Amino acid sequence: MKAIRIHAFGGPEQMQLDEVPRPVPAADEILVKVYATSVNPADYIIRQGGNEILRPYLKLPLGLGLDAAGIVEETGSEVRDFKKGDRVYGVPNFPGDGSYAEYLTAKASQFVLMPRNISFIEAGSLPSCALTAWNGIVDLGKVQTGQRVLIHGAAGGVGSLAVQFAKAMGAYVIGTASPHNFDFLKEHGADEAIDYNKQSFDDLHGKIDVVFNASPVRDHAARLKSADVLKEGGIFVCTQLDSPFAEELTTALASKNARAAHVGVGLAYASNLSGTTQLIEAGKVKAVVSKIYPLQQAADAHRESETKHVRGKIVLKIRDEN
Ligand SMILES: NC(=O)c1ccc[n+]([C@@H]2O[C@H](COP(=O)([O-])OP(=O)(O)OC[C@H]3O[C@@H](n4cnc5c(N)ncnc54)[C@H](OP(=O)(O)O)[C@@H]3O)[C@@H](O)[C@H]2O)c1
Numbered sequence: 001m002k003a004i005r006i007h008a009f010g011g012p013e014q015m016q017l018d019e020v021p022r023p024v025p026a027a028d029e030i031l032v033k034v035y036a037t038s039v040n041p042a043d044y045i046i047r048q049g050g051n052e053i054l055r056p057y058l059k060l061p062l063g064l065g066l067d068a069a070g071i072v073e074e075t076g077s078e079v080r081d082f083k084k085g086d087r088v089y090g091v092p093n094f095p096g097d098g099s100y101a102e103y104l105t106a107k108a109s110q111f112v113l114m115p116r117n118i119s120f121i122e123a124g125s126l127p128s129c130a131l132t133a134w135n136g137i138v139d140l141g142k143v144q145t146g147q148r149v150l151i152h153g154a155a156g157g158v159g160s161l162a163v164q165f166a167k168a169m170g171a172y173v174i175g176t177a178s179p180h181n182f183d184f185l186k187e188h189g190a191d192e193a194i195d196y197n198k199q200s201f202d203d204l205h206g207k208i209d210v211v212f213n214a215s216p217v218r219d220h221a222a223r224l225k226s227a228d229v230l231k232e233g234g235i236f237v238c239t240q241l242d243s244p245f246a247e248e249l250t251t252a253l254a255s256k257n258a259r260a261a262h263v264g265v266g267l268a269y270a271s272n273l274s275g276t277t278q279l280i281e282a283g284k285v286k287a288v289v290s291k292i293y294p295l296q297q298a299a300d301a302h303r304e305s306e307t308k309h310v311r312g313k314i315v316l317k318i319r320d321e322n
Contacts, residue, residue, distance in 0.1 A: 036124025288312025
């Protein structure tokens with residue numbers, strides 16, 4: 001079978017389409033025939049050699065890719081939750097051997113049944129971003145009806161789902177993006193859009209219950225402005241995992257009894273996709289796929305993702321649906 005792997009850390013030119021043996025599932029694993037995967041910032045961060053959290057886990061040669069949507073081809077002897085032919089999606093083996101591959105094995109617990117009303121391309125775009133956005137908006141942010149939520153990076157993979165989740169929870173949603181994405185944000189449920197390059201956040205001082213930072217750019221000034229817009233007792237949830245938060249930020253938050261949190265809790269559990277599955281099946285949330293590349297062109301997909309201006313997701317198609 002074919003898989004995109006790296007044999008050395010570095011740029012997109014390190015990505016090779018290798019011929020590798022089809023894996024065999026262990027007792028608690030499933031073999032998935034993969035139809036689609038997608039590109040996440042973690043993929044190019046891993047390709048470059050990882051960050052302080054990921055580096056110890058990365059062993060070469062390494063298969064890339066977080067997300068997978070496909071069909072269960074075989075089940076291990078202890079697997080009870082799936083049968084051959086089930087359509088599943090999840091985040092297998094992170095941060096180990098990845099999903100840019102024609103087949104993969106992973107623990108059955110890392111997959112759930114796909115929403116019944118979407119394609120593999122749509123399902124392959126969702127798992128890691130949906131887990132992250134759900135963790136930020138629902139688990140940590142605890143967004144409630146009538147609350148005001150500010151989402152940085154609202155047009156991206158995580159942000160475009162966070163906007164829809166916050167709207168589905170009944171919030172008033174404000175998203176930041178470049179102006180060409182304002183209509184897109186409003187079509188997906190944002191009540192207001194702010195150009196992060198030009199507009200200050202002065203009008204929002206003390207008016208926001210939850211700030212969800214889903215920007216791929218670490219920006220200290222934007223974090224301080226986030227503290228400023230929060231209400232007493234509000235929360236700043238951050239997808240960027242640099243830790244600890246700067247003292248200037250924690251002091252600003254403490255002055256109004258607000259706090260900061262990193263996404264993370266529950267991210268590893270595919271069962272946390274159940275809320276996403278329900279909202280998609282109810283027609284309240286849609287996958288946002290802006291571009292599809294064939295697996296062989298994964299390096300070009302990485303180059304595009306590294307511009308940090310992708311709208312929604314880039315999907316890698318591994319095989320045709322029919
Ligand atoms: N994907 C995951 O599974 C996952 C999991 C955990 C954590 N994270 C982290 O979450 C963050 C977002 O990930 P992602 O997959 O959503 O990234 P992404 O899709 O690559 O983000 C692209 C978006 O970021 C926006 N953007 C670029 N510069 C910005 C800035 N200075 N301020 C605000 N927005 C800006 C762009 O908006 P415009 O084009 O409109 O300018 C674009 O829509 C990353 O730090 C990532 O490491 C991601």
